[in-house]
Amino acid sequence: MMITDYLPIFIFLVVAVGFALVTIFLSSIIGKRKITPQKMIPYECGMDPIGQARKPFSVKFYIIAMLFIIFDIEAVFLYPWAVIFKELKIFGLVEMAIFIAILLVGFVYVWKKGALEWE
Amino acid sequence: MLAFVLIAIVKVLVVFTAMLLIVAYMTLMERKVLGHMQVRFGPNRTGPFGLLQPIADGIKLFFKEDIIVPHANRLIYILAPSVMVITALVSFAVIPFGDSVTILGHKVDMVVADVNVGLLYLMAISSLGVYGLVMGGWASNNKYSLLGAIRSSAQMISYELSLGLSIIGVLMITGSLSTVKIVGAQSQVWFVVYQPLGFLIFLISAVAECSRTPFDLTECENELVAGYQTEYSSMKFALYYLAEYAHILVISSLAVTLFFGGWQGPFLPPLVWFLIKVFIFIFFFIWIRATFPRFRYDQLMKFGWKVLFPLSLLNIMITGIVMSVIG
Numbered sequence: 001m002m003i004t005d006y007l008p009i010f011i012f013l014v015v016a017v018g019f020a021l022v023t024i025f026l027s028s029i030i031g032k033r034k035i036t037p038q039k040m041i042p043y044e045c046g047m048d049p050i051g052q053a054r055k056p057f058s059v060k061f062y063i064i065a066m067l068f069i070i071f072d073i074e075a076v077f078l079y080p081w082a083v084i085f086k087e088l089k090i091f092g093l094v095e096m097a098i099f100i101a102i103l104l105v106g107f108v109y110v111w112k113k114g115a116l117e118w119e
Numbered sequence: 120m121l122a123f124v125l126i127a128i129v130k131v132l133v134v135f136t137a138m139l140l141i142v143a144y145m146t147l148m149e150r151k152v153l154g155h156m157q158v159r160f161g162p163n164r165t166g167p168f169g170l171l172q173p174i175a176d177g178i179k180l181f182f183k184e185d186i187i188v189p190h191a192n193r194l195i196y197i198l199a200p201s202v203m204v205i206t207a208l209v210s211f212a213v214i215p216f217g218d219s220v221t222i223l224g225h226k227v228d229m230v231v232a233d234v235n236v237g238l239l240y241l242m243a244i245s246s247l248g249v250y251g252l253v254m255g256g257w258a259s260n261n262k263y264s265l266l267g268a269i270r271s272s273a274q275m276i277s278y279e280l281s282l283g284l285s286i287i288g289v290l291m292i293t294g295s296l297s298t299v300k301i302v303g304a305q306s307q308v309w310f311v312v313y314q315p316l317g318f319l320i321f322l323i324s325a326v327a328e329c330s331r332t333p334f335d336l337t338e339c340e341n342e343l344v345a346g347y348q349t350e351y352s353s354m355k356f357a358l359y360y361l362a363e364y365a366h367i368l369v370i371s372s373l374a375v376t377l378f379f380g381g382w383q384g385p386f387l388p389p390l391v392w393f394l395i396k397v398f399i400f401i402f403f404f405i406w407i408r409a410t411f412p413r414f415r416y417d418q419l420m421k422f423g424w425k426v427l428f429p430l431s432l433l434n435i436m437i438t439g440i441v442m443s444v445i446g
Contacts, residue, residue: 004120008127008232009212009240015135016208020201020358027354031185040189042261043349053262061273064420068276071428075283078435079239082290085439093439100432107428116424118417 063115074103122225127232134231138211142364143173148398149405156409177357185353188259195258200351200358203251207365210244213237214372215299217382217389229382229389230299237298238290242283245328245369248362249275255359256347267346270336270416275328277423282324284431288317288438289377302381311378316434318378320427325370327423329363331404333411334419371400 042049077099085092110116147162147169154161162169187193217229234240249272256268290296292313293304304310311318327334343349348359375381375396384392414422 004123005232005234007124008131009209009234011127011131012135012212012231013205013209015131016205017201019135019139019208020204023354023358024197024201027181027183028185030181031183031353033184039186042188042190042259043344044262045344049262053260053265054257055262057265057269061269064273064277067424068280071280072276072283075280075287078284078287079290079296082287082435083294083296085291085442086294090443093443096439097436100436104432111425116421118420 060118067110067115070106071103074100126225126227130227130231134211134216135208138208138365138368139361141368142361143177145364145368145401146176146360147172148401149408152402152405153409156406180354180357183353185355186350188261188350190260191350192258192260195254196350197355199251199255199258200355200362201251202254203248203362204358204365206244206247206251207362207369210241211365211369211372213241213298214369214376215302215381216372216393228299233297233299236296238286238296238301241298241369241373242279245366246275246279248366251362252347255351259347259350261350263344263349264347267343267349270343271330271346274330274334274336274419274423277420278324278327278334278427281320281423281427281431282328284428284435285317285320285324286377287431287435288314291435291438291442298376298381302376302383305380306383309378309380314378314434314438316430316437318374320431320434321374321378324423324427325374326404326407327419329367329370329404331367332408333414335413336416336419367401367404368397371397371404374400 042053044050078096081088081092081096088095150172151161151169162172165171165175187196212231213234215228215230215233219226219228221227252275253268253272256264256266256271259265289301289310292310293301295301295304301310330336348356351359372393375393379396382389382393384395387395
């Protein structure tokens, strides 16, 4: 029963993939092509491109991604907890309060260290 | 079993077509509403009231030149818009849009798939959309695209956190991840009454997730040209837009399902109620776009991490305490 529940999703996926591929294929054969050298350079507001596009970028983004992983795992932990919260009652609440408090310490540390500042 | 498969195929095809139609007409609705809010008419030349405009746009985009720039990473460049549009469309599969009806002796649920982890599925699939965006921005090998992709991926993962946490209050009340059960639990009172803070956080994060004004730093026309879509043309460009609007549709439906009683309502048929509520949300999205200026990037990230994230944790704790006290 469990697997058949997902069958419609699978069919949906097949239809969506088919739609995307057919659309891209059709547009590539219908649209006429007229290649000029100007069209084929990276767009930089009409000027000749300067240097490479793949340059190092701010490390801030990397930190944000790491923080996201940590706190998103917290969110994933909360999902099953929330579903059985009614059975756990006050025990579950206290336990999760401690768990969130521990993570909040980390959050405050990150905040105080200035990882969330964008200067 | 055969009947089940046939019903599933028919449902998928109907929902898929309906989604594409709604998404196409959302573009017209947006232009019309924006037009009237700015004391213009919006498109009104193609057909009565411009009703054929989306079709004309679609045909035009099909006939546009499909440029694949030589400096791009070809395979990823082509795959990226499809990843985006597939994830946006497929995540709709668990949204219930009506009560179950009996057709020719078969009980048909008005939801494509009622899986027991519906909400988790939706969050998981829709967050995969970030890949499409990063892939597109990186593969284009263009500075604007790369900057746009990095910015928007950081924005989307930051707001996904509060989006994911804001719906936990609803899960605690229902005790189920199934979207059908969540709608069923709201037959008396809509959850927006129990979860006003959760709904507010959800709404703000949803606007940011869809990269809509005031959080549209992804596109940011006057700084980044068009962000990650700069090098895209023809239907690939259109697929990105399709994905964006489909995402708005999914998020609006999710908001209706979680906080506004889904398809439930008096007098009118369930499907009509569902569509009315969803379109109110879509209108709200357009309304915001016509009203607010854009955030600055540092403000955006600070707001997400320093305001919405702690608030959503607070919301969970308050919900937990209130539920324990009441029983």
